Amino acid sequence: MKQLIRDIQNRLKTEIPALAYVEMNCGQLNKADNLPATVAFPAALIDIVKAEYSNEGKLRQIGTIEIGISVIDHSDFDDQNAQNNLFDRLTEINRALHGWSGSDHYGLLNKTSLEQIKREDDLLEYRIIFRVQLVDTSAERRTIMTSATMGIIHSNLSGVKS
Numbered sequence: 001m002k003q004l005i006r007d008i009q010n011r012l013k014t015e016i017p018a019l020a021y022v023e024m025n026c027g028q029l030n031k032a033d034n035l036p037a038t039v040a041f042p043a044a045l046i047d048i049v050k051a052e053y054s055n056e057g058k059l060r061q062i063g064t065i066e067i068g069i070s071v072i073d074h075s076d077f078d079d080q081n082a083q084n085n086l087f088d089r090l091t092e093i094n095r096a097l098h099g100w101s102g103s104d105h106y107g108l109l110n111k112t113s114l115e116q117i118k119r120e121d122d123l124l125e126y127r128i129i130f131r132v133q134l135v136d137t138s139a140e141r142r143t144i145m146t147s148a149t150m151g152i153i154h155s156n157l158s159g160v161k162s
Helices: 002-015 080-096 147-158
Strands: 021-024 044-058 060-073 110-117 124-136
Touching: 002 021, 002 044, 002 060, 002 080, 044 124, 060 080, 080 110, 080 124
Parallel strands: 021 044
Antiparallel strands: 044 060, 060 124, 110 124
8 A cells, every 4th residue: 555655646746747745645734824834836645535455365355445636726716827727737637647557566546536625724625536456465474373383383392392
């Protein structure tokens, strides 16, 4: 999952230089009157909206992940160009990510929805949701102790003198 987020972040930075800030969404904009100095606009914030998993056996799972890309800029309702620029960024993000995969570890990203997020500050925010599937093998590295394994360990230790 970490690689997926990094790949998306790098793809957006490379393909859309007009985005001034591309980072994981860690609540940077929750207090718009006290924005961190590092946030520049237009910004794209990436987050995991939802992840659902199905078991495939042998500790492998198929994950269906929903990734949200929030595009945020200052709203200037009197400036038609500013509004158009935001929609241009949304189009560019869709062009960069829909049907794209940066790794063999996950499938192609597929845009599933777009929504406006109502805010009470002077920021305009739209969120695009992409869905992607990946294989999670992180549990395969774990050793499972069965009664047969315990019996082998016990028999090997019974001949050891302390």
